[in-house]
Amino acid sequence: MNLFEIQAKEEVYDAIVVGSGAGGGMAGYVLAKAGFKVLMLEAGPFFDPAKDALQLRWPWESPRRGASTIRPFGDFDAAYGGWQLDGEPYSAVEGTDFQWFRARMLGGRTNHWGRISLRMGPDDFKPKDGITDEWPITYDEVKPFYDKVDRLIGVYGTVEGLPNEPDGIFLKPPKPRLNELFIKKGAKKAGVTVIPGRGAVLTEALPEMNGRGTCFYCGQCGRSCKVYGDFSSSSCLVIPAMKTNNLKVIDNAMVREVLTNDEGLATGVSYVDTKDLKEYSVKGKLVILGASACESARLLLNSKSKAHPGGLANSSGLVGRYLHDSTGSSMSGFIPTLLDRKRYNEDGTGSVHIYSPWWLDNSKLNFPRGYHIEYGGGLHMPGYGFLDWVPVANGLVPGKDGQKKEQGGYGTSLKNDYRRFYGANVGMAGRGTALARKDNYCEIDPMKVDKYGIPVLRFHYKWGNEEIAQAKHMQETFRSIMHEMGAIITSPTYGADTLYGLEAPGKIIHEGGTTRMGNDPNTSVLNKWSQAHDCKNLFVVDAGPFVQQGDKNLTWSILALSMRTAEYILEQRNKLNLS
Amino acid sequence: MNRRDTLKILGLTTVGSGLLVEACQQPAADKSAAEATTKAMGKKLPGVQDFEHERNTKLNEERFFSDHEMATITVLADIIIPKDDISGSASDAKVPDFIEFMVKDIPEYKIPMRGGLKWLDVQALKRFDKNFVDCDEKQQLALVDDIAYPQKAKPEMQQGVAFFSLMRNLTASGFFTSEIGVKDIGYAGNIPGYWDGVPADVLAQYGFTEKDNA
Numbered sequence: 001m002n003l004f005e006i007q008a009k010e011e012v013y014d015a016i017v018v019g020s021g022a023g024g025g026m027a028g029y030v031l032a033k034a035g036f037k038v039l040m041l042e043a044g045p046f047f048d049p050a051k052d053a054l055q056l057r058w059p060w061e062s063p064r065r066g067a068s069t070i071r072p073f074g075d076f077d078a079a080y081g082g083w084q085l086d087g088e089p090y091s092a093v094e095g096t097d098f099q100w101f102r103a104r105m106l107g108g109r110t111n112h113w114g115r116i117s118l119r120m121g122p123d124d125f126k127p128k129d130g131i132t133d134e135w136p137i138t139y140d141e142v143k144p145f146y147d148k149v150d151r152l153i154g155v156y157g158t159v160e161g162l163p164n165e166p167d168g169i170f171l172k173p174p175k176p177r178l179n180e181l182f183i184k185k186g187a188k189k190a191g192v193t194v195i196p197g198r199g200a201v202l203t204e205a206l207p208e209m210n211g212r213g214t215c216f217y218c219g220q221c222g223r224s225c226k227v228y229g230d231f232s233s234s235s236c237l238v239i240p241a242m243k244t245n246n247l248k249v250i251d252n253a254m255v256r257e258v259l260t261n262d263e264g265l266a267t268g269v270s271y272v273d274t275k276d277l278k279e280y281s282v283k284g285k286l287v288i289l290g291a292s293a294c295e296s297a298r299l300l301l302n303s304k305s306k307a308h309p310g311g312l313a314n315s316s317g318l319v320g321r322y323l324h325d326s327t328g329s330s331m332s333g334f335i336p337t338l339l340d341r342k343r344y345n346e347d348g349t350g351s352v353h354i355y356s357p358w359w360l361d362n363s364k365l366n367f368p369r370g371y372h373i374e375y376g377g378g379l380h381m382p383g384y385g386f387l388d389w390v391p392v393a394n395g396l397v398p399g400k401d402g403q404k405k406e407q408g409g410y411g412t413s414l415k416n417d418y419r420r421f422y423g424a425n426v427g428m429a430g431r432g433t434a435l436a437r438k439d440n441y442c443e444i445d446p447m448k449v450d451k452y453g454i455p456v457l458r459f460h461y462k463w464g465n466e467e468i469a470q471a472k473h474m475q476e477t478f479r480s481i482m483h484e485m486g487a488i489i490t491s492p493t494y495g496a497d498t499l500y501g502l503e504a505p506g507k508i509i510h511e512g513g514t515t516r517m518g519n520d521p522n523t524s525v526l527n528k529w530s531q532a533h534d535c536k537n538l539f540v541v542d543a544g545p546f547v548q549q550g551d552k553n554l555t556w557s558i559l560a561l562s563m564r565t566a567e568y569i570l571e572q573r574n575k576l577n578l579s
Numbered sequence: 580m581n582r583r584d585t586l587k588i589l590g591l592t593t594v595g596s597g598l599l600v601e602a603c604q605q606p607a608a609d610k611s612a613a614e615a616t617t618k619a620m621g622k623k624l625p626g627v628q629d630f631e632h633e634r635n636t637k638l639n640e641e642r643f644f645s646d647h648e649m650a651t652i653t654v655l656a657d658i659i660i661p662k663d664d665i666s667g668s669a670s671d672a673k674v675p676d677f678i679e680f681m682v683k684d685i686p687e688y689k690i691p692m693r694g695g696l697k698w699l700d701v702q703a704l705k706r707f708d709k710n711f712v713d714c715d716e717k718q719q720l721a722l723v724d725d726i727a728y729p730q731k732a733k734p735e736m737q738q739g740v741a742f743f744s745l746m747r748n749l750t751a752s753g754f755f756t757s758e759i760g761v762k763d764i765g766y767a768g769n770i771p772g773y774w775d776g777v778p779a780d781v782l783a784q785y786g787f788t789e790k791d792n793a
Contacts, residue, residue: 052626056769059756061624063635065677066756069684070631080628175776181791216771342781343765348774381769382756388748395730408728410659410747418751419665422764 006279013039016284021108022558023541024290025233030566032247041253044104049224067384078111078224079103087451098459099506107234111224115200115351117155117556121164124550129368135547136528145560154206157198165357171204179377186485193359199351200231221350257303264307293544297514313532322436326510329471329501330429331478333489338424367469371432379423430474436513436548461505471502512543530565638683659750666763677753695742
């Protein structure tokens, strides 16, 4: 017997789905519901929020009180993984930076995301700015799928009729918290629109989705929900699809290559079992990649064959190109009026209660496109570091007796300050359109492999003037809102030297664009159905197909586009030689 | 599924059995913070990955601070958060044990903490010819006063200021995330409920009306 042997499984599935997040989960769900035999491969372990969520745990149940030493968003956060994974490195060429977040688990990053569920608008698909690229499809073509996603999964919000912030089919939104009432008032004075949030949380029962509970307002969506009251791909798509008996999940399966035949068609994939480290191959009539934008690009580039010498679906040379994250910059402070505020439970939902959709006319600005603003603050669950700002802030306002206080301190006086300032904090963060540029990309590092022997990614990513100008504008806007609401800023003043607080590429975890769709095979990787130009039975359903994302967090669009692709596959089943 | 069913499921869920009961009980002050911490260290909660649990257990078995350092940390923590009418002190909430864990968890804290404690002892020896813990309360507070106020501290005290700021943050983190501290600060959430907007009396207090609550 060979020591190194690939164990080939003979069963031929109708479709093999790589990845179980928003894109893979939705494709698997639609196809399994329609009777396809689907095999889903997930690189991480099985994860069921009903059993595995750390929801309703108290801070003292973590020895580090929820500090972010191991999990980047703290011990209770639902994402297994982070910007660094043991034994799975990546790099960036000198002078560039990209931080790559990977969640390895059933449902991927959807277990911990902010559930902020925004549709891209008509101008996001067909931009009018003369700078950013247009999609081969329009909002009207995607709208029916957004509608279906709203009905299937559930999203709260309000009908506003804004031009490029399309309304959905909404459940009732949660009412604002106290800090948010101050924000609304301040933002209005500063000329910034604020509307109720849009979140994938069941504030009302959703009849179409059996087995899901409604929100009980613990504010902990980031930990994933034991009653499936919010959207995770694990709870809302993959686990229900498994119940059809048409979808099988193999977890701890790290896919190595997409296998192709002499004609260049996909025949299946090979993977390594991350537990027993044995090699396997599985067969499928179709291969659907939803491994995340960069991981799917890596997989394609690593799948070289006689028919696809430059990597699968890469005759254009564009796999990995046009990588783009969102921009992000933030500010925090506190509202002196709220010192010594009354205590009550204002946990609310774990998604946003209010937000600011992009509100300005770009003709007067020095950057294209825009950003939205998310807000925070209030009487949240104590956690590691949550009062670190108080010994700074206590020197910025008079004490309870009206006298100026010295910053810092100790003893009963400081203990009272912690009580006094708790819940008076306020924060805001911008999330904006970063340009999809050909020169920002990931590629295979010619020198390095990961612990499974799979060649790893090397990134080239630099912010341009457009993103920096946007971050500067964010800081100016935040300062103006803070001022109008009577808040005092406690975060550092970010100037040109820090690119106005602009976060490193990848830090907002909205990466997309690496397998862009288009009508011309020379300038795009996929056609408008997210089907590879070079390989008709290969599809990509994560954020790779995005030509150019708007300032709208991309999950809702991934879901709508993946559903659209899956329905296209069902329509084309004869042409694709499927049952 | 309506809200009542949701809560029923939550209460009946076999994993995390008694979760709802646990969640609805107010934390019992003063007695069980240490017990809870020990419990959290000992058993692996569902959803915690094996390598995380192994790391926690390993860190908990290691010992970094000497007895003298722990004694100094305890005195300092209780100076920062003393017992008062509302709640117990930092050491009542086992803050020194938490700090011992955190410097192993975040090793960048090891040198600033060890060196800062030494720096403080050197100051105490120079001024009072004693280690910090052996100084009387008045002497201890005189030393702390020199490093507790960043803006008025003398330039030669700045290393002490940096140490004390770290010590203060660790103490506040440890205290206000303990059962005693969470009760003290008045956090009223982490229980299943219904959010119906800002309560009427609070709206009125800040000049808002029911219309703003919509």
